[in-house]
Amino acid sequence: MSSSSDFQQDRHSFSGSPQKWNDFELPGDTLYYRFTSDMSNTEWGYKFTVTAGHLGRFQTGFEILKQMLSEERVVPHLPLAKIWEWQVGVACRQTGHQRLKAIHLLLKIVQCSAQRDCDLTLLKPLWQLFTHMENNLCHDVAKPGILLPLHRALAELFFVTENRVTELGSLQEYLLALNSEDHLHRCTAQ
Numbered sequence: 001m002s003s004s005s006d007f008q009q010d011r012h013s014f015s016g017s018p019q020k021w022n023d024f025e026l027p028g029d030t031l032y033y034r035f036t037s038d039m040s041n042t043e044w045g046y047k048f049t050v051t052a053g054h055l056g057r058f059q060t061g062f063e064i065l066k067q068m069l070s071e072e073r074v075v076p077h078l079p080l081a082k083i084w085e086w087q088v089g090v091a092c093r094q095t096g097h098q099r100l101k102a103i104h105l106l107l108k109i110v111q112c113s114a115q116r117d118c119d120l121t122l123l124k125p126l127w128q129l130f131t132h133m134e135n136n137l138c139h140d141v142a143k144p145g146i147l148l149p150l151h152r153a154l155a156e157l158f159f160v161t162e163n164r165v166t167e168l169g170s171l172q173e174y175l176l177a178l179n180s181e182d183h184l185h186r187c188t189a190q
Contacts, residue, residue, distance in 0.1 A: 001048075010026050084118040120174055133150070134151075
């Protein structure tokens with residue numbers, strides 16, 4: 001069984017007695033299966049049950065965390081530093097809508113956290129992605145200035161984060177931590 005017709009992705013192979021079969025999950029909405037008999041037995045074959053409609057792990061986690069961060073009485077009891085660290089990693093690894101959702105949660109955490117809760121310097125990979133997008137936007141003057149959803153989400157995240165660190169009086173340390181020494185030299189030269 002696999003999630004791809006060439007049986008290369010998410011492949012699960014079973015042989016022998018039913019005790020050797022394990023439950024498993026496949027992403028997506030399509031299951032490909034192949035049954036091959038070795039003709040060594042005269043049994044009828046195998047039976048398996050497919051159940052659909054479960055939310056994926058990412059979506060489930062996103063909904064739970066979003067709800068928890070929306071409850072003011074719950075937030076003080078959350079390990080925000082750990083959640084922040086994990087969520088930054090998720091935002092760096094994911095793509096598409098999942099990355100947007102992860103950035104949305106980062107924004108919620110920044111808005112409801114105290115200074116000690118979040119190591120904002122962990123945002124450096126996302127800052128590099130954002131500055132790369134900014135540079136491409138500036139160099140491509142032929143296209144109208146419409147921002148992609150990811151660009152907008154990152155712009156909002158860094159705008160809110162910058163305001164937050166300014167309130168806390170640590171803007172200089174934050175900016176130094178996000179930028180490389182080479183980038184700072186170029187900015188100074190400009």
